[in-house]
Amino acid sequence: MNALTVTAMKKLEIIVEGEQQGFVVDLLDRAGVGGYTILHNLSGKGTHGVHKGHLMFNDDSVLIMIVTAVSDDLVGPILEGLTPFFNKHMGVVFTSDIQVSRMVKMHTD
Helix, strand or coil, X not given: CCCCCEEEEXXXXXXXXXXXXXXXXXXXXXXXXXXXXXXXXXXXXXXXXXXXXXXXXXXXXXXXXXXXXXXXXXHHHHHHHHHHHHCCCCCEEEEEEEEEECHXXXXXX
């Protein structure tokens, strides 16, 4: 059995209101991101107060997190594209250094 190899990448965790999902995924697609995961109905507390997930009938009002792994060279353009957005909308981006195996899954065709 071959051992898995890993590649250094950056993980972006972008938290926004559900109604802003389209803007963020469009930005990621235009930046050339190969994929992302979207988590709905987040609960938590921040500067805008307490947020409760699981609102019935209204996915736009809940918080979502879009998680992606990108190369270092994509982080700057993505954050640059999000800067004017966050000047008008609530949300946050967390970045962290990660190691990714199975890099073949990270490429777009």
